[in-house]
Amino acid sequence: MSTFSTAMNATSHYQNPNPNPNQAAYSSTTTDQLNELLDFELSDYVAFDGEFEEEISTRDTAKRSENVENNFNGSLSSSTPLASNIRKEKNLGTKDEFRFAFRTKSKLEIMDDGFKWRKYGKKMVKNSPNPRNYFKCTSEGCSVKKRVERDRDDPNYVITTYEGMHNHQSPDSIIHNQMPWTLQPSSSLQ
DNA sequence: CGTGTTTGACCAGCGC
DNA sequence: GCGCTGGTCAAACACG
Numbered sequence: 001m002s003t004f005s006t007a008m009n010a011t012s013h014y015q016n017p018n019p020n021p022n023q024a025a026y027s028s029t030t031t032d033q034l035n036e037l038l039d040f041e042l043s044d045y046v047a048f049d050g051e052f053e054e055e056i057s058t059r060d061t062a063k064r065s066e067n068v069e070n071n072f073n074g075s076l077s078s079s080t081p082l083a084s085n086i087r088k089e090k091n092l093g094t095k096d097e098f099r100f101a102f103r104t105k106s107k108l109e110i111m112d113d114g115f116k117w118r119k120y121g122k123k124m125v126k127n128s129p130n131p132r133n134y135f136k137c138t139s140e141g142c143s144v145k146k147r148v149e150r151d152r153d154d155p156n157y158v159i160t161t162y163e164g165m166h167n168h169q170s171p172d173s174i175i176h177n178q179m180p181w182t183l184q185p186s187s188s189l190q
Numbered sequence: 191c192g193t194g195t196t197t198g199a200c201c202a203g204c205g206c
Numbered sequence: 207g208c209g210c211t212g213g214t215c216a217a218a219c220a221c222g
Contacts, residue, residue, distance in 0.1 A: 119195060121214060134213070138194095147213090 101161040103151060115139070115166065117146065128152040139168050 121134035130150035137144040144164040151157035 118193090120216095122196070123212065123214095126211065132212085145213095 098165045099161065099163050101159065104158050104160065105156055106158050107156075115144075125149070130155065137166060139166070142167050 116138045117135040118138045119133060119135050123132050123134070125132050128149065130152065132147055132149040135146045135148065142164075144162065144166050146163065147159075147161045149159050151159055
């Protein structure tokens with residue numbers, strides 16, 4: 001199966017097995033409302049099919065983020081506010097693993113995406129002054145991982161990469177019956 | 191005491 | 207083979 005098609009379903013039909021881009025919020029609220037509710041902006045995200053290239057999420061981000069933010073701030077109610085932000089990576093490998101990365105303007109590195117994560121590592125990476133944090137989903141039998149790091153080009157942005165697919169519902173969505181991937185800045189995790 | 195974080199050590203992959 | 211780098215492990219630690 002194509003994992004990219006899964007990603008496309010996720011972006012167009014809210015069937016993302018992973019949390020994320022709170023597109024629903026985009027389509028139903030104004031920028032001001034969003035800014036009031038959330039102190040971050042989703043600025044970019046990338047769906048991967050197969051092999052993931054680390055550089056993709058930071059490559060040329062300055063230019064793209066400008067475009068994205070202009071879109072976001074100027075035409076939020078347009079029909080395709082995110083269309084230009086979806087990028088398909090070449091399928092360079094045969095791995096079936098689902099990977100999904102996006103870039104968020106946020107003061108906080110940790111997004112409360114409804115899932116429960118356990119931090120298992122922190123590493124300084126080459127060519128970046130900021131450490132990369134490694135998380136695993138704590139749900140039993142779920143091996144989804146995510147990496148979180150600040151954009152080396154613009155520390156105001158946080159790059160989050162999800163790897164794998166959740167085999168369960170978001171606990172938060174069960175409790176609150178809300179979109180499971182609605183992101184919220186979290187102060188409960190450090 | 192249970193749960194989650196920190197952090198140094200370890201391992202695997204890759205380029206030379 | 208060796209060194210570099212990214213990713214993971216696990217013991218120690220912190221906290222409620």
